[in-house]
Amino acid sequence: MGLFNFLTQGIAIDIGTANFLVLQDGKIILDEPSIIAFNRATGQVLAVGSKAEQMEGKEHENIRTIRPLKNGVIADFHAAEHMIKGMLKLAFPERRGFSPSYRMVVCVPAGITEVEKRAIRDSAVIAGAKEVYLIHEPVAAAIGIGLDVQEPNGHMIIDIGSGITEIAVIALSGIVCKQTVRVAGNVFDDDIMQYMRKQHNILIGQSTAEKIKLEVGAAVYDLPEAPEPYAVKGRDLMTGLPKQVTVTYQDIASCLDKSITKIEDAILVTLELTPPELSSDIHQSGIYLTGGGALLRGLDNRLAAKTRLPVHVVEGPLLAVIKGTGVALKNIDKFKFLMR
Template identity: 45%
Template sequence: MFGSIMGYLSKDLGIDLGTANTLIHSRGQGIVVNEPSVVAINTRNGQILAVGHEARAMLGKTPPNVLVSRPLQRGIIADFEVTEKMLRYFFEKLHRETTAFIPRPRVVVGVPLDVTEVERKAVGDAVLSAGAREVHLIEEPMAAAIGAGMPITDPVGNMIIDMGGGTTEIAVISLSGVVTAKSIPIAGDELNRNIIQYAREVFNLLLGEKVAEEIKIDIGSAIDIAETLEAPMRGRDLLSGLPREITVNDEQIREAMGRSVRAIVEHVKSILEITPPELVADIYRRGIVLTGGGAMLRGMDGAISQGTGLPVRITDEPLMAVVRGTGLLLEDAKLLHDVEIPLQEVMR
């Protein structure tokens, strides 16, 4: 009885708990949170100073007593306590306008493909500790496919590539199940590191992570593009120790990221090689769907298409695909039952 009352007063939530960003879908409202998965903490008293965009703005600019933490690495909880505090902050923020004294939402959360049972349980426990009354876990490629509108319940091959911040998840789905899949630690963060390493080796310039990401967004591309793009690259000269600015172009940044882009394409091909032929025939006809923040890199769809010989399309609002999928599952109890990960330890 008490649980049903809490359910009435609380909002059911779908969560994309990503390495780079946390997105939350509230039932009946749509996407209500889209914030970086970053938390700033005062190490002297353990107090949270900022979460999300405010915390991300502090990266690399803090005094010794302020720690800016990214509690999720490769989609896995690296710091349980900070993750719990971040989720509790978002839950309380969303429920301030309700009459519930304690928000107790029902929550659907996306998790990476290759996480262990212990890591899955850590996600469930963190969400429960943050205030959820019930947790359902779903594999992120499955959530992304649902969010992209793919017919995952039909007997046809659906191939999806979800490029996030920490991982790229490649999966072939049919009849509400993952047939073949692979999760690789090459995604948005790795592309940023490629740019940082390139700047160090070629220009003797030490870059910050935010600067590298801005350059990737501004002029980065996976294949040759028609127009030449340029951007300033600012950092510390490793020889003089002084600030320095140079101008780089899209060709240089493409060279910096080239090895990682080629590795992603090779992993896509390796999944196709082990996929049953009937499903490969469907994929040849239907193509591959690309989701996640990495899908927004210029020419990423073209690079995969060139490497595989298959049509590739980017779904609408690719960054929102996983959280949209969790939101749709909140509305469809039968589909949620069919696709959720059967992990009783996190169900309460």
């Protein structure tokens, strides 16, 4: 029995569009970018995670970097399978002498199809999983922030990740109504890149756009504690020479406005679809914001003004989903809503 426990690892996994997280015994043992690099000629895996990310945008003809997930689901099955294997080797480097089997709980988007579920299960099994359970990300996020998803009270979760934004009303261990919007962190980055191109005639990359979002990103034009203007370096589209311009948080709020409006519209649709008894619960408890997008300055205030409901940015929004997945791993027998 002791040998069986040693060889079988119970792990929770968040295969995110941007980051791959592994949690074991309540601790995050791996947090790496969801990317893999292959040798084009031989198909050999060169690197996964941060090492592969360092190659992105700099690869020569023999190197190919792939992000296997698009909008929260597997877009490249072969790359995903090898990435999961590589990530597990990074998570358990001392276990390379043998191949342990894994009992996995993997979080998946609420709007996932049966085909996409099968792709994730198959990838996990090929990577060494003996048992695979799936949990919807909004439910995992609710569990991760301490809500009792099995009670009859309604809770509204808005999870703004890298690939998608998921809005869900949860009660009695299930999702009563939901909306999925393909507007999230990556779209915000694209908006910033387009803004810099049109407004300042300057070309920047996605990593620079993300840095701008972190430094001066905002959802409203009036912040009580405004960040300092940020100097952006890029390439002048007219001359081809390096160029520097300065942007303010109002500039970024302006360029993100249309994308945030799409999220607001989806929230209003979800509230319209919510049964009256659950609406009263949400009116009392408010809306919970999770995911990296929850950190966008002023977003909670903007959504509160639009919905006329209290909006709470949860503590540690980036880790809410993986923490909830870890709780589900400990309660596999108790949580009957987990999908096999």
